[in-house]
Amino acid sequence: MFPQLKQIHPLSWTIIIGTIFGRMATSMSIPFLSIYLIGKLSATPSQAGIVVAVSSLIGVFASFYGGYISDVIGRKKVLFISIFGWAIVFVGFALADRIWLFFVFNALNGLCRAMFEPTSRALLADITAKENRLLVFNLRYAAINLGVVAGPIIGLQMGVADSAHVFYIAGLVYFCYGLILLMQFRRHTHIGGVKSQAEERLTLSEALRVTGKDRTFIFVLMGTIFCVLGYGHFNSTLPQYMELSAVIQDSATWFGYMISLNAITVLIIQFPLVRLASRFSPVVPLIAGNVCVASSLLLFGSFPYLWTMFLAVILFTIGEVLMFTMTDLLIDRIAKPGLRGTYFGMFGFNNLGNVLAPLLGGFLLEGLGVDRSVQIFAIIALTTAFGLPFLFIGHRCLSGKTAQDAGQDSLTG
Structure with missing residues (x-):
């Protein structure tokens, strides 16, 4: 691994390290947003769910354009x-x-996330050799979780559930991140600009047609929408449920610990699990991860006690790692040459799951009542599992495409 680390571009290191501080800043505040709205502004679960959902809703419609425009005007802008x-x-x-x-x-x-995420991943793929991309994508994922380990604890210490000061700190962190990235791009002026090849300058409608006709991509995208739906309940439905439950006291503190446990578990299991998952087709870990997340959601609702919920966090985290550590490599493998930003942007449509999660969870909590947790979490676990048929079909399509490409290579060789 160490020789590979030396081959990583300095700009990639800037993005990876910046991701640590950026996610730390975000996780100090955003995961507690629904608790803050309910406790401080007396919002209903439905209102809190709508506020949380709008971020992902905008992401669904903007992420494709964010990735596409980075192919057209350049990554750095x-x-x-x-x-x-x-x-x-x-x-x-x-x-x-x-x-x-x-x-x-x-x-x-x-909107900002929808522009930044596909563009940063496409840039990492642009400046990284093919054999090192899995390592770089996983370093980025580890950076996210390093930030998430510290962020909630800092937010709790600053009283995020009652104070807005933590938002100022988050804004300052992103401003500094932007300045450092600006200086780094000045040292590498040849990176992040507009591509010169004519074939890469597709119109928006043409780019939509290219991705829309890619059957493997579409089935994987549909499956991951439901994966993200299950994942989204962790930061939306679960904290609302804990805030409203009579069984759990001081919900903000315990939820902060659960977020940190989630991130620590990721850091412990990520690389061993990725080494195991890399032996299979990239879709297979998504299928296993979906099953783990759906099972953990059932556990959250069936045994509403802190120790069982911490066990559920560990199971949830295993599913999260299986679902998300291989997706960047999977999309990079599916994407057509010159359209990485477009494919990564189009993949942002899986944020539809993050839109539906807080809406579904909020309406279930309000409609059924927090005392009917078993029914509520059984419903959201079932909707998560709806992604499995799409992932199985996507796996078959990818296997067929890989066999076809191998056959063509043998003929040309």
């Missing part, structure tokens, strides 16, 4: 717009004192 935009958004969160203002700023938060 999109990165600068999104990062400095994030800094402004978090200051807006700090100043907001109405539910509708949180709705607006969380929508802008989703």
Whole structure:
């Protein structure tokens, strides 16, 4: 591994290390947003769910355009717009004192993420040799979880459930991240600009047709929508349930510990699990991860005690790692040459799951009542498992495509 680490581009290291601090800043505040809205602004579960969902809703419609436009105007311009935009958004969160203002700023938060995520992943793929991409994608994923280990604890210490000061800190972190990235791009002026090849300058409608006709990509995308739906309940339905439950006291503190346990578990199991998962087709870990997440959701609702919920977090985390550590490599493998940003952007449509999770969870909590947790979590576990048929079909399509490519290579060889 160490020789591979030396081959990683300095700009990739900047993005990976910046991801640690960026996610730390975000996880100090955003995971507690529904608790803050319910406890501080007296929002209903449905209102809190709508505010949380709007970020992902914007991401569904903007992520494709964010990835596409990075193929057209260059990666670095999109990165600068999104990062400095994030800094402004978090200051807006700090100043907001109405539910509708949180709705607006969380929508802008989703827009920034929809631009940054596919662009940064496409840039990492651009400047990394093919044999090192799995390592780089997993370093980025580990960086996310390093930030998430510290972020919730810092947020709890600063009283995130009652104070908006933490949003100012998040805004400052993103502003500094943007400045460092700006200086790094000045040292590597040949990276992140507009591609010169004519075939890469497809119109938006042409890019949509290319991805829309890719059967493997579409089935994988449909399956991961349901994977993300299950994953999204961890940061939306679960904290609302804990806040409203009579069994769990001091929900913000315990939920913060659960977030940190989730991130620590990722750091412990990620690389051993990835080594195991890399022996299989990239779709197989997604299938196993979906089963683990659905099972953990059942456990959350069936035994609403802290020790069982911590066990459920560990099972949930295993599923999370299986689902998400291989997806970047999978999309990079499926993507057509010159359209990485477009494919990564189109894959952002899986955020539809993050849109539906808080809406479904909020309406179930309000409609059935927090006392009927078994029924509530059984429903959301079942909807998560709806992704399995799509993933199985995607696996078959990818296997057929791989065999076809291998046959063509043998003929040309």
